[in-house]
Amino acid sequence: MPTVETGVQRMITVPTPPLRHQQLILTIYGLYGRRGGGALPVSVLIEMLGALGHDAPGVRSAVSRLKAKGVLNSVRNGGAAKYELSPRWLEMVNEGDERIFAPHRDAPGSPWVLAIFSVPESMRERRHQLRTELTRLGFGSMAAGVWIAPSGVREGAKRRLANRGLAEYVEFFTGDYEPEGDMRARVAQWWDLEALQVQISEFMQYYGSSLADWTAEVGGDPAAALAASGPELRRDAFRYYVPMLTLWRRLPYSDPGLPLDYLPEGWQGPEARRIFFGVHELIAPMAEAHARSLVDDAEAA
Incomplete structure (x- = not known):
């Protein structure tokens, strides 16, 4: 698994899943572009994506493509170029949260x-x-x-x-649906479980040890971890969390919460959910603190 070492931490490595600029930008807006006016300066986007390993020309090009597609709207504030989610995409992002952050799975029946x-x-x-x-x-x-x-x-x-x-x-x-015969066989016909398992396996490949690693590094109390964190650790949390959420967010759509009794033995979905939500609770506050500091610095400049 390709990784890069974090700045000052020695136990945590930051995975680098193959993600496009546009995917990461949408995640960033979903996380940090809905508060207040919701507009983010281009300079902040460049700094955020730079921390994730992407250069400024690539970020500007991705922003232009998202604007052309009607995903982002340009706004002016004090002469600074800013972009915000279009109303349609803002609604879609809000709806997406219902799936992405809902640890729900139906029961048989x-x-x-x-x-x-x-x-x-x-x-x-x-x-x-x-x-x-x-x-x-x-x-x-x-x-x-x-x-x-x-x-x-x-x-x-x-x-x-x-x-x-x-x-x-x-x-x-x-x-209700009361089938005669094996419901697992029917579910396997209706859904492409092999493709879904590939997605889950990819997530586990990059982030299977993430909860154990972060818990060993900062403990299990999110509030205490945030209070004790400094700029370096918050930046590392940002670099870790944004790609992780970007890779995760498609899974709750591909797997709409099918009952485990209808899925193959040893299905990794529940373990992937446990890991994601554990890491989300632990490091999302630190990642947000880093993102807020970038926005505040840009506005103060």
Whole structure:
């Protein structure tokens, strides 16, 4: 696993998963670009991404692409160039938190939601968009035009499809499902569990020891760790946490909280969740303190 040593800490190494500028920028805005005015100076983005190993030209290019896609809007404040999330993307980020930070898993016998859609043959592109969005939202495909997921994803899915202009093609139904036979076999048909396991394994490859490493370094009390931390450790926490969250955030969509009884033996999802939430509680406050200091310094300059 590729790593780089942190500044002054000797027990912690910072993994470097293969992530693009744009992915990291969206994570940064989701974490630090929603308070106050929500706009971040370009200089702060360059400094933040610089700490993650990316150069200034690449950051500026990524910001330009995100602006062109309607993800970021430019604002002016005292002559300084700043960018904020567009209203549409701000809503999507807020909705994403419901999935990313919700340690939820359904139990056997919990209700399901069916998404049934019908799109005219002349609108094949819409059909493709619907399939893509439902897959990203964690739905499994039962049959042509019939998709299934744990019922807890229903409201978020309705909002997401409405934002995409796709809601008119989909009807949602919630209810029980009492199968005859092996439910594990059915789930394996409806969801691409091999692809999901690859994602989980990648996360564990980079961050499987993260909770043990950080607990050994700063203890198990987040408040005490933050109070005792200095600038170097806070910067290291930032460098560690932002890529970790970026790699994590797709997993709660790919795995919508399927009951463990329906998943293969030895499924690593629960252990990945335990590790992520443990590290999140422990170092996210230190990472935020570092990010806030960069924003405050930029505003004071």
